Amino acid sequence: MKIAAISLGLLLLPWAAVACEAPVSVCEQTAKGSFPLIRKGQPVAVYVDSGADSAVRHAADDFQADLGRVSGNAASLITDAAKVKGPVVIIGVMGQSPVIDKLIADKKINIDNVRGQWEAYTQIVVDNPMPGVRQALVIAGSDRRGAIFGTYDLSAKIGVAPWYWWADVPVAQKPEVYVTAGAVHDQPKVKYRGFFINDEEPAFGNWAREKFGGINAKLYEHVFELNLRLKGNYLWPAMWGKAFNDDDPRNTVLADEMGVIIGTSHHEPMARAHDEWHRNKDKGVTGGKWDYNTNAANLRTFWKGGIERIQRGDGALRDNIITLGMRGDGDEAMTEGTATQLLETIVADQRKIIAEVTGKPASETPQVWALYKEVQDYYDQGMSVPDDVILLFADDNWGQIRRLPALKEQSVSAKRNGGYGVYYHFDYVGGPRNYKWLNTNQIEKTWQQMDLAYASGADQLWIVNVGDIKPMEYPLSFFMDMAWNPQAMTPEALKAYPERWAAQQFGQQYAQSVGKILTRYSQLAARRKPELMDVDIMAQYRDAGRLYYDWHDLSQRAAQTATNLPGDYSDAWYQLIGYPVEATENLYDLYWTVARNRKAADNNDAGANYLADKAEALFVKDAELSARYHMLNGGKWNHMMSQTHIGYTNWQQPDTQVMPNVKRVPYGIYHVQDLDPVSIKKPEGKGFVESNGYVSIEAEHFARKVDGRDAQWTVIPHLGRTLSSVITMPQNAAPSDPKKGMRLEYDLTLNKDADTELHIYLVPTLDTRGQGGLKFGISIDDGPVLVQSFNLIPDQPDWNKAVSDNAHVVKVPLKGLKAGVHTLKFWRIDGNVVVQKLVIDTGGLKPYYLGPQQSLMAQ
Known part of the structure; x- marks a missing residue:
């Protein structure tokens, strides 16, 4: 058969x-x-x-x-x-x-x-x-x-x-x-596939303690089942002040009974939760400083106990992948500078422990070494890694993969036995801001990066940080579906995915409308994460109203769809669609209202008082929306939306929600009609026209394209801030020589002679090969190709701005252009260059918060 x-x-x-x-x-x-x-x-x-x-x-x-x-x-x-x-x-x-x-x-x-x-x-x-x-x-x-x-x-x-x-x-x-x-x-194409529960306080932690009495096997039974239903097989358990094996010894037994492979996070080696180091001083571990230079014997005892504890009755290890290596106490760098030799010694000693406990060569026990943050620097400088260990590359915590196997490492003959994997993030605590309240991830971005990873040979392990699990249902589903078969997740399948997922949750009748809402929500949320929004940002935008109206329009569409759904879908709808859309719209309305309140007050306009009242009501509404979420299904999800998200002043979250300061005036002319959003005309049109001293072109609106022998231009709808982005596939194709002609061509007309400046809007990406940056070329008409390079480095100012704006702008002077028709050419050199928009400034652009602003970055 x-x-x-x-x-x-x-x-x-x-x-x-x-x-x-x-x-x-x-x-x-x-x-x-x-x-x-x-x-x-x-x-x-x-x-x-x-x-x-x-x-x-x-x-x-x-x-x-x-x-x-x-x-x-x-x-x-x-x-x-x-x-x-x-x-x-x-x-x-x-x-x-x-x-x-x-x-x-x-x-x-x-x-x-x-x-x-x-x-x-x-x-x-x-x-x-x-x-x-x-x-x-x-x-x-x-x-x-x-x-x-x-x-x-x-x-x-x-x-x-x-x-x-x-x-x-x-x-x-x-x-x-x-x-x-x-x-x-x-069968799966990626061997190990799973997620990491992290940053799970206060939401997940308080919910679990209330509903299950702790982070225990009763809770994890639901987690394991979800993982397996998503066709995942691997889990990094919750770890903020928690210890999977120590909190409830039944946890690890149940995982093995249900078929889930357990691992530990990038800074928790040898099947030990880091919190155990500080809590188990009375259980045979003498403790001391988390420092291998001064306390190696105690650390080895600690780690040996971790491996012994995950043995079954017959002595074999339960299904685990053992994390190797060591970071500093509290998930910081272990030492200042490069500690390559020390880290190699630590890993060698850890493998000796594995061999001693199992009675088998260490190579027969699955192991992973996470090249997270500074550990990647050690790798780049030649750190030796045992061939059977999975090398787990990481993103920059904001969705851009930092390193992947070099082209020579992707060949079958040169590929490591342990293979490569990727640790990805849908949630993060760190700079430039925490983001852990709502889903702010575009599946199109996840697809672009993970397709690049798979094409580059990272096919052994994929794991994603999902925070509290909720509200990451949609991107987690996508990540796991793609991990099962990355080759089948073609651009066409990616385009169809929102409707497919919506059909699974709400039925085929509503799939198209819900799928469109999911796609639009993800794009708007990814433009600038809610934690990065504040009053000052809204005040700096010339077209600030557009930011709010985009959300207002989406909220109205969602509300209309909700009225058509059968009543038994109401709880699922509010969790998956209703709350994220309405709460984010409310947040934007709050910041926009406060920005207009302050401007009105500075102009002695009594309308400021109306806006102050409205802002305070919107702040209260935020809490009411969360309370409604917490009351769903008899309070089943109480605490899950308790993450603070209003009032950030630096990277770390405020302890509680902070109402932005508003101003009131004792007298003045009342201009509320000019200030209330209902009286402000919604911006019309797409804005992609030549006028006011600039030409703005969406990347997909090329007049012609010339593909290469080994790569082709591919449009990815919705990727980025506006209409779409253009990439080349396969994404791991070798660099192109501009002399061979792979390019996009754009026809445009200038109204006057001008010294111009081209602004190239790119979706942020990193140089995964460590070659000093990514390159592309620009030319006008038959002029020479001007090779451009960008090299975003995590935690540096350009990177901070790029991930905050979800766009990196490269500016190229083009002097002496004459009035009339021209052809702008964008040349492929490196892969992983994702272009979303090109804008030629002939003198009409002014410095705004994000280059040419929403008038140019509009839909």
Whole structure:
């Protein structure tokens, strides 16, 4: 029997487009050879071997419950093959399930495509699988997680979203559900895929303590299930003042029982939470200074205890990836300057401990070394890393990957045995500002960076910092879906993803409208994160009203969509869409209102008093919106939106929300009509015209493009601040020689002779190869190519501004241009140069907060 591979592109199509057509798809009508999963409201039985792995049993139990959620009636779970009657779903692992092994031996299922593969599965409809059974749907895994992912994949197909518990997404009941005949197989392209719960106070921490009594196994059971339903297999647990293995010894046992691989963060080596160093002085560790130069013996004892603790009863380690290395106490640099030799010694000693405890060579235990912040500098300067250890590169904490394998390291012959991975961020505590309140991540940006990572050979481990988990539901789903198969997440699949995800949460009827809201929200939120907004920024914008109106328009669209949704979607809607949109609109309204209040007061305008009252009401409304979130579903999510976000004055959050200062005047002329937003005309048009002393062109509006032999220009809609961005693919292609002509051409007309300046708006990116910057070329007409270079360095002023503005502007003088028609050419040299807009200033631009401002950066 021919088995079809599952295509992410196929899954991105609307559900109705594939139902009843593709092999092993789900539909609500029967067809020839279909398997009746639910008939007249009655679900089929689920069979799993009595001796099955505990992780497979967990997944089978969940699938049994999912059938009940969809059908409205309880499904039975059978563990004795002799008791199987009628149609049945069979779940098991090849080589471990007698029932599945007999089907293989009888040639009733073909496992050629999945045998021996990592976390692979096949789903197949089998006729007459065993005596007395007319038909079965078999989910066979190459290993235990393969069986798990094949099972949860079917759960999602029948309508149980991975976020059914974490976002209260309703499960629509269906009296008839059938699975079409045939077979499919699938497996992940990135070996380890997961997320990191971090920066989890006060929101996640207070929520967990109230609802579960602590950061314990009762809580983590929900976390593990979510991870697995998202087809992830790896977790860095919460770590602010917490210790996964010490807080509740059941945590690590349950993770292993459910099939989740546990790791520790970049500064917590050897299966030890850093907090344990300060809390366990009475448990056999003498403590002292966190310093390997002066306290190595105590640190080795501490680390050995960490490895011993994750052993099973038979002495083998539970599923873990051991983090190596060492940073300073409190997640700081270990020493001043480069400590390469010391770090190499530490890692060598840690590997000796691993070998001693396991009784096997260290190379047989999965390990990772996170090249985070200064540790990457050690690597760049030649630090020796054991070949079997995964090298985990990191982004700059703001979504730009700092380093990736060099071109020579991407070849099969030169690739390390341990491979490479990426540690990415959707949440961060640090400069230039914390951002941990709401999702402010564009999936288009995540795609561009992770596509570059995969193309560059970073395919062993992907992990993302998601803060409190909520409200990162949307970008986390995307990250995990892309990690499963980065090759299938093409630009076309990326474009379709918002609608696909919206359909999974709210149904196909609302998918298009909700998908558009998700995309627009993500773009507006990424322009400038809410924590980076304040009154002064609003006061500096010439077109400040546009900032507010963009959010106001989106909020109105969201409100209209919400009125059309069935009532049982209200909680999910408010969590996933309603609150983020309305709360951010309110924040912008607050800052804009205060900015106008201060201007009015300075002009002795009594309208300032009205605006002061309004601002204070908006501040109160912010708290009311959070309170509504906390009351959803009987208070299920209390504390989750308690992160402070108003009143930042530096990188660190204020302890409490701080109302911006407003001014009142005792007398004056009252001009409220001129100050209230309802009387201000919304800006019209797109603004991409030649006028007022400049020409503004969206990067995708090229007149012509010339692709290269090894790379092609590709438009990525919505990436960046405005319409879209243009990149070249494959993103890891070698640098181009301008003489070979790969370029974009833009036709434009100048009204007068002028010494001009070209402003090139780029989506921020970093030189992942460490070659001193990224290059591109600019020319006018048939003039020479002017090679430009930029090199954003984390924590430096240019980088601070670029990540704050979500744009980096390169300015190129173009003197002596004559009035008339010209052709501007943008030449590819390096990859990972992402251009979103080009503006030629002929004297009309003035210094605003972000170059030519919203009048040019408009939609």
